[in-house]
Amino acid sequence: MEILIAIMIGFLYASGIYMMLRRSLVKLIIGIILLGNGANLLIFFLGRITKGAPPIIPGDAKVFTEAFADPVPQALILTAIVISFGLQSFAIVLVKRAHTVVRTDDLDEMNATDEDS
Amino acid sequence: MLTAILTGFLFSIFLVFAGRFFKGKLSLLASLIPLGLFIYFFQFIGPVSNGEVIMRSYQWIPSFGVDLGFKLDGLSLLFSLLISGIGFLVFFYTSSYLKGHQYLDRFYGYLASFMGAMLGLVLSDNMITLFVFWELTSITSFFLIGFNNTSGASRRSALTALGITGIGGLLLLAGALLLNNISGTYSISEMLSMSEAIGDHEHYLTVVLLIFGAAFTKSAQFPFHFWLPGAMKAPTPVSTYLHSATMVKAGVYLLMRFTPVLGGDNIWNTSLLVVGGITMLYSAVHTIFRTDLKGILAYSTISALGILVFLTGLGTREAFLAAAVFIIVHALYKATLFLVTGIIDHQTHTRDVTRLAGLNKVMLPVGIAGILAAISSAGIPPTIGFVGKELTYEASFHSETLMILLMVAIVLTKIFLLYAGFVAGIKPFIGKLPEEHAQVKSPDFVLWTPPLLLAILGLVFGVAPFIIDTPIIKPVVEAMGADASEIHLALWHGFNTVFILSLITIGIGTALYFIIKPSEKLEAAAGRFEFISPESLYERFNRIFIDVSNFWTDFFQNGYLRNYISIIILFLVVLVGYILIGSTNFVIDYHSLSRITVYEITATLILIAGIFYTVFTQSRLAAVVAMGVVGLAICLIFVFYSAPDLAMTQFSIDTLTVILFVLVLYKLPKYLKLSDYKTRLRDGILSAVFGLLVATLALQVIAEPVNKEIGEYYAQNAYLEAHGKNVVNVILVDFRGVDTLIEISVLSIAAVGVFGLMKLRLKMADRKRYQDSQK
Numbered sequence: 001m002e003i004l005i006a007i008m009i010g011f012l013y014a015s016g017i018y019m020m021l022r023r024s025l026v027k028l029i030i031g032i033i034l035l036g037n038g039a040n041l042l043i044f045f046l047g048r049i050t051k052g053a054p055p056i057i058p059g060d061a062k063v064f065t066e067a068f069a070d071p072v073p074q075a076l077i078l079t080a081i082v083i084s085f086g087l088q089s090f091a092i093v094l095v096k097r098a099h100t101v102v103r104t105d106d107l108d109e110m111n112a113t114d115e116d117s
Numbered sequence: 118m119l120t121a122i123l124t125g126f127l128f129s130i131f132l133v134f135a136g137r138f139f140k141g142k143l144s145l146l147a148s149l150i151p152l153g154l155f156i157y158f159f160q161f162i163g164p165v166s167n168g169e170v171i172m173r174s175y176q177w178i179p180s181f182g183v184d185l186g187f188k189l190d191g192l193s194l195l196f197s198l199l200i201s202g203i204g205f206l207v208f209f210y211t212s213s214y215l216k217g218h219q220y221l222d223r224f225y226g227y228l229a230s231f232m233g234a235m236l237g238l239v240l241s242d243n244m245i246t247l248f249v250f251w252e253l254t255s256i257t258s259f260f261l262i263g264f265n266n267t268s269g270a271s272r273r274s275a276l277t278a279l280g281i282t283g284i285g286g287l288l289l290l291a292g293a294l295l296l297n298n299i300s301g302t303y304s305i306s307e308m309l310s311m312s313e314a315i316g317d318h319e320h321y322l323t324v325v326l327l328i329f330g331a332a333f334t335k336s337a338q339f340p341f342h343f344w345l346p347g348a349m350k351a352p353t354p355v356s357t358y359l360h361s362a363t364m365v366k367a368g369v370y371l372l373m374r375f376t377p378v379l380g381g382d383n384i385w386n387t388s389l390l391v392v393g394g395i396t397m398l399y400s401a402v403h404t405i406f407r408t409d410l411k412g413i414l415a416y417s418t419i420s421a422l423g424i425l426v427f428l429t430g431l432g433t434r435e436a437f438l439a440a441a442v443f444i445i446v447h448a449l450y451k452a453t454l455f456l457v458t459g460i461i462d463h464q465t466h467t468r469d470v471t472r473l474a475g476l477n478k479v480m481l482p483v484g485i486a487g488i489l490a491a492i493s494s495a496g497i498p499p500t501i502g503f504v505g506k507e508l509t510y511e512a513s514f515h516s517e518t519l520m521i522l523l524m525v526a527i528v529l530t531k532i533f534l535l536y537a538g539f540v541a542g543i544k545p546f547i548g549k550l551p552e553e554h555a556q557v558k559s560p561d562f563v564l565w566t567p568p569l570l571l572a573i574l575g576l577v578f579g580v581a582p583f584i585i586d587t588p589i590i591k592p593v594v595e596a597m598g599a600d601a602s603e604i605h606l607a608l609w610h611g612f613n614t615v616f617i618l619s620l621i622t623i624g625i626g627t628a629l630y631f632i633i634k635p636s637e638k639l640e641a642a643a644g645r646f647e648f649i650s651p652e653s654l655y656e657r658f659n660r661i662f663i664d665v666s667n668f669w670t671d672f673f674q675n676g677y678l679r680n681y682i683s684i685i686i687l688f689l690v691v692l693v694g695y696i697l698i699g700s701t702n703f704v705i706d707y708h709s710l711s712r713i714t715v716y717e718i719t720a721t722l723i724l725i726a727g728i729f730y731t732v733f734t735q736s737r738l739a740a741v742v743a744m745g746v747v748g749l750a751i752c753l754i755f756v757f758y759s760a761p762d763l764a765m766t767q768f769s770i771d772t773l774t775v776i777l778f779v780l781v782l783y784k785l786p787k788y789l790k791l792s793d794y795k796t797r798l799r800d801g802i803l804s805a806v807f808g809l810l811v812a813t814l815a816l817q818v819i820a821e822p823v824n825k826e827i828g829e830y831y832a833q834n835a836y837l838e839a840h841g842k843n844v845v846n847v848i849l850v851d852f853r854g855v856d857t858l859i860e861i862s863v864l865s866i867a868a869v870g871v872f873g874l875m876k877l878r879l880k881m882a883d884r885k886r887y888q889d890s891q892k
Contacts, residue, residue: 001714007725017686030741034728034744042815044758044763047828072831074763078762078845083863088774092782
């Protein structure tokens with residue numbers, strides 16, 4: 001199974017970078033989101049995957065008695081997902097705003113700060 | 118002694134606050150400072166001439182062997198007297214020359230700092246201290262050359278001078294460090310006793326080259342000489358003080374100072390002879406092709422510096438004696454000529470020698486000074502210049518090797534220098550006064566006393582050379598490591614070969630003066646060879662350097678995000694890939710991996726399909742939805758592998774993102790294919806390789822053992838300490854609660870930003886202006 005997850009990570013990274021290399025602003029954001037997902041999955045994967053043992057202490061116990069998934073990467077990723085949502089929503093609205101002002105989605109047409117160029 | 122050196126700096130600091138009082142009549146008072154210093158150093162003549170060496174040492178950085186060590190011997194004393202003495206006259210002269218100048222106080226500040234730095238340079242016995250003062254003279258010189266900061270040419274010359282002398286300073290530092298490495302000390306006096314050990318060391322040649330680099334750049338030796346004529350953009354007092362009498366001699370000083378340490382070797386002597394010889398001849402000939410008085414003087418100064426280097430290279434007692442005398446000779450007549458030029462410029466507003474004549478009638482004292490200086494520079498008796506020239510000839514005449522060649526070089530140089538001296542000192546004052554200068558007023562006595570005084574001193578020393586031989590010259594020769602007990606200067610050396618050569622020099626030089634008239638034509642003729650001069654080569658080098666930098670910047674900082682990303686990714690792939698291929702064996706232990714079930718294969722397929730659809734679809738909406746599918750597939754992975762909290766978060770955030778995307782962007786026009794097939798293929802390959810790299814890396818990491826200590830800690834204490842059973846939640850809201858609080862603030866800021874952007878209404882005028890500009 002590890003190999004499958006590694007393949008998924010590879011695909012997410014590759015597609016993320018590919019989309020970021022495009023000239024369209026919307027594709028750039030999609031690329032960032034894909035790359036972010038890839039990074040989350042990579043962290044998750046590197047914390048070693050465990051099947052069917054969530055880091056939740058069973059009802060009557062006070063400590064774990066059996067094997068459990070490492071909670072630290074999960075906490076990290078949870079934070080990352082939420083933060084990336086903040087980033088994404090801001091970026092999306094920014095694209096929208098940029099589009100209403102300059103009427104283009106092409107990054108190359110936006111790279112001058114002077115109005116007349 | 119430290120106080121004496123610091124006086125200049127203290128005075129310039131004082132001027133920062135009290136400068137405005139020194140702009141008017143009080144400016145004459147500023148010259149009291151160099152005068153005081155001159156008197157202070159004057160009283161050392163007695164002890165030093167008796168062979169005493171005064172040492173003072175103050176702790177600075179003892180752990181590095183760096184201290185403020187000062188040493189006053191013959192060589193330092195000669196230079197200190199020149200610096201403070203000519204400094205006094207220059208300060209005095211400036212108060213009239215720049216009368217009423219807006220920045221007179223600033224000028225005095227620079228000048229005083231320079232004087233302090235220069236005194237520190239010639240008194241330092243510690244190489245690091247020497248380096249610091251050396252650089253300070255370069256920096257103050259930069260400010261003084263660029264004093265007319267509204268003129269572009271001034272600023273450029275200042276930069277060139279700083280660039281050239283700055284490089285020399287760095288070489289000096291490198292030389293100091295290397296010498297310290299060899300000898301274990303920074304003290305020059307201690308190095309004296311290790312002279313042989315240094316000479317035999319394998320890095321001897323490197324040290325010599327570094328010291329040469331420093332000396333030749335500072336003293337404007339060929340091919341680094343070109344900054345000095347440029348430095349003549351400075352006001353004349355600066356040219357007088359820095360660029361003829363003191364600073365440019367710092368390189369010569371360095372060579373003289375290190376002669377006992379590094380000298381005596383064939384490499385040392387030959388290189389000095391060659392460089393000095395080329396410099397003196399090259400720039401002496403150059404004087405013919407100038408019409409600007411200051412230009413003529415600049416080239417003759419370079420030539421004189423060449424003579425000094427040449428004499429140091431001869432390395433005999435006679436040569437050292439000649440060098441010591443010639444330093445005084447040159448300082449006296451060259452400072453005079455510069456001051457005279459300054460007066461001419463000040464009164465007639467021109468320095469073009471072709472337009473100057475007969476000024477004797479309007480400024481007699483200046484004329485006397487100019488003519489006396491010219492005679493001294495020509496080496497005509499009874500001036501000190503004659504004594505200096507005789508000694509120089511004698512030293513070359515007694516050289517063991519290549520005597521004829523050396524003699525020809527030095528005699529030719531002297532002939533051209535005589536011509537230059539006559540043009541600068543005599544020509545403006547004799548003949549018929551041109552109409553345009555008939556109304557020229559006689560200068561202020563503050564202006565004409567300094568040059569006249571210097572010129573008369575040249576005469577006095579010539580008539581009575583015994584005034585300076587024992588008290589000043591002898592200790593200098595001793596400091597250079599030669600026996601000086603038998604030194605007696607005399608005006609008359611008898612009728613011998615040297616005297617005949619002197620006569621020939623004077624004869625040909627005078628003839629040259631009458632035959633060659635400085636003219637624009639000659640100047641233009643020299644201009645034709647400008648393209649191979651070191652100066653234009655330096656400028657071309659600068660231009661190429663700037664072009665390459667521009668290209669470099671344009672290439673890497675081209676403003677296209679995707680190029681930055683491409684370069685970063687490419688670099689990463691090549692670097693990490695190279696190491697991965699070289700050092701890993703790519704063996705995967707299948708037994709350690711968990712089993713693959715049909716659910717997981719399904720999730721993987723969904724994810725890959727989603728990715729492909731996102732990347733290749735033509736519809737923006739479809740891409741967004743497919744991206745949502747990718748998120749959900751990841752969500753499934755979280756579910757399979759014991760991360761319910763992550764699955765829930767991922768699910769809700771993914772859904773929210775898709776909704777937001779659709780809400781905001783569905784109005785946008787269709788995707789456009791902006792890049793061609795080739796670009797896409799290139800990017801595709803790069804991304805694919807990068808994905809492969811990350812996947813391989815991930816698998817490599819998995820094969821290594823893992824440390825779960827932190828996770829264990831949280832798991833053990835989640836219930837006992839924080840009374841929660843969901844460990845991930847406990848970490849977020851309890852153990853790392855503050856982090857989460859900050860995260861929430863970040864989200865709120867983003868929310869405020871989103872809200873602001875949504876509600877922002879651009880003013881109609883702005884929008885209209887923008888749309889107009891688009892048309």
